Amino acid sequence: MTTxxxxxxxxxxxxxxxxxxxxxxxxxxxxxxCIILKERFGDExxxxxxxxxxxMVSKIGDSFFDITGEIEYNxxxxxxxxxxxAAQLNIIIRDVILKEKFF
Numbered sequence: 001m002t003t004x005x006x007x008x009x010x011x012x013x014x015x016x017x018x019x020x021x022x023x024x025x026x027x028x029x030x031x032x033x034c035i036i037l038k039e040r041f042g043d044e045x046x047x048x049x050x051x052x053x054x055x056m057v058s059k060i061g062d063s064f065f066d067i068t069g070e071i072e073y074n075x076x077x078x079x080x081x082x083x084x085x086a087a088q089l090n091i092i093i094r095d096v097i098l099k100e101k102f103f
Contacts, residue, residue: 003044003061004070010040011069025067030056031096033067049084049092052076056096 025033038045046059
């Protein structure tokens, strides 16, 4: 079994818990899904941030994944945090990771 197949099987197992899981990890908690994949697959996982979609995904090998499965790479995905400028990094940390709200 290839690494890609193992990752897709792992994602499939998580998705068995229902559509709410997909909603959770596509509507605000995508970073935490990346952390789950990093915990499971270790140093093979690189986290990327799509600056247009505001969505974090995992790169494992030559493939990109989120809770929906394998996804297409696009030119707006940047390695997190390496390729993110300081101002945007602070916003991502505040809004996506820490989930802080400003009223």
